Amino acid sequence: MRDKPSWRELAFALRGSIVPAIAPRIALLMLFSAAMVLLHQRTAAFPEIDAAGFTVFGIALSLFLGFRNNAAYERWWEARKLWGGLLADLRSFAREAQLFVPDEALQRRLVRLSLAFIHLHRANLRRLPDDPRARELAGDLADAPHPPDAALDRIAGELAAGVRAGVVDGFGAKALAERLASITVQQAGCERIATTPLPYVYSLLIYRTTYLYCLLLPLALVGPAGWMTLLFVGIVAYVFLGLAEVTEDLSHPFGTTPNALPLDAICRAAEISLAPHLGEQPPAPLEARDFYLS
Numbered sequence: 001m002r003d004k005p006s007w008r009e010l011a012f013a014l015r016g017s018i019v020p021a022i023a024p025r026i027a028l029l030m031l032f033s034a035a036m037v038l039l040h041q042r043t044a045a046f047p048e049i050d051a052a053g054f055t056v057f058g059i060a061l062s063l064f065l066g067f068r069n070n071a072a073y074e075r076w077w078e079a080r081k082l083w084g085g086l087l088a089d090l091r092s093f094a095r096e097a098q099l100f101v102p103d104e105a106l107q108r109r110l111v112r113l114s115l116a117f118i119h120l121h122r123a124n125l126r127r128l129p130d131d132p133r134a135r136e137l138a139g140d141l142a143d144a145p146h147p148p149d150a151a152l153d154r155i156a157g158e159l160a161a162g163v164r165a166g167v168v169d170g171f172g173a174k175a176l177a178e179r180l181a182s183i184t185v186q187q188a189g190c191e192r193i194a195t196t197p198l199p200y201v202y203s204l205l206i207y208r209t210t211y212l213y214c215l216l217l218p219l220a221l222v223g224p225a226g227w228m229t230l231l232f233v234g235i236v237a238y239v240f241l242g243l244a245e246v247t248e249d250l251s252h253p254f255g256t257t258p259n260a261l262p263l264d265a266i267c268r269a270a271e272i273s274l275a276p277h278l279g280e281q282p283p284a285p286l287e288a289r290d291f292y293l294s
Contacts, residue, residue, distance in 0.1 A: 018249070022241045026234055029214050033233040036218035037226065051220040054213070058236075061209055065243045068202055072251040075193055076261070079253035082189045083266050086121070089186065090114050090270050093179045094277040100172025106162055110155055110176075111277045114183075116141060117151035118270050121187055122263045124148050125194050125254040133267075148187060152180060190254070198251045206247075210240045262286075262293040 040046040097110045116138035123131035124147060135142040144150035159176055162168035168176075214237045221229040249259045265286040275282035286293060 018242045018245045019238075021245050022238070025241055026237045029237045030230045030234045032215065033218045033221075033230045034227075037222050037229055040222040046222070047219060048223045049216070049219040051224075054217060054220050057213055061213055061240065064209075065206060065240065065247070068198070068206060069243060069247045069250075071198060071202075072247040072249075075198070076250040076253040079190060079193050080261055082186045082193075083261060083263065085186045086118065086183065086190075087266055087270055087273075089179060089183045090118060091273050093176070093183070094274050096172075096175055096179055098277060100175060101162065101168055103162065103167045106158060106167060108278055109158055111274050112137065113151055113155045113158070115271060115274055117148055117155070117183070118267050120147040120151055121190070122267055125190055126256065126263065152184060152187075155180060194254055203244075203248065206244050210237075210244055213240065256294065264294040 040048075093114050094111045097107045101107045101110065116134070119131065119134040120138050120142065122128075123134045123142075128134075130142070134147070138147060138151060141147055141150045141154060156177070159168060159173055163170070163173050214233060217233055217236060218229050221232055225232060246259070249255075249257050253261045254263065268283060268286045272282040272285060
């Protein structure tokens with residue numbers, strides 16, 4: 001969460017950067033390049049390759065990395081839109097409950113269950129076995145085989161009981177049921193992203209070709225560049241390995257990495273929005289810590 005990074009932050013910031021994840025691999029590739037330079041200086045028959053072939057190879061690799069990066073970012077952005085839709089649906093559900101359910105006790109049960117759902121959904125996507133906030137709101141629902149579905153089923157059961165008791169009329173029940181259906185669609189979209197990763201063959205091909213390119217590149221550079229080969233290989237490795245790692249990061253939008261979605265903050269926004277419907281004081285919004293919003 002950096003509004004307008006300065007040139008110093010752009011040059012030296014590590015928080016949110018991919019450098020810590022790829023620095024050991026870049027160092028190993030630079031060490032390998034140093035060994036190639038030494039061999040070139042001490043071996044008369046050291047092979048040298050024309051750099052023209054690497055230009056074509058690099059362009060093809062860049063295009064493939066760009067395609068994979070676009071696919072990963074599309075997953076990340078779709079996930080963000082789905083969570084934005086869930087937040088909007090929860091706000092609308094609370095208003096509709098206030099409008100169509102005259103029984104205030106039932107209203108509050110429905111709204112509190114919707115809050116339990118969003119936290120259970122977050123914990124389910126992040127594969128958290130026992131999230132404290134989700135359990136606090138959901139109680140025994142947290143032990144269900146599929147806790148988010150159990151929360152929605154409980155909401156539907158409360159509505160059905162309200163209809164049978166004459167507390168909720170048919171039109172109100174229909175409106176609230178349609179809102180639940182919209183929430184379910186958004187939930188299923190998130191689960192589709194979480195359970196359907198980018199094809200493994202993409203990662204395999206990207207990393208293999210990237211390492212192959214970086215390991216062969218010294219053969220084209222040791223002659224004209226000498227010891228500068230280490231610097232050039234390090235820069236190329238940073239670009240290609242960094243882009244591959246960013247793609248891997250973005251393709252898992254529900255994780256807890258610095259570039260994943262801030263699901264905790266979105267859930268807190270839901271709590272703030274629904275607190276007036278529960279007659280409670282809204283909690284404070286979550287703030288970024290060391291530029292990181294969870």
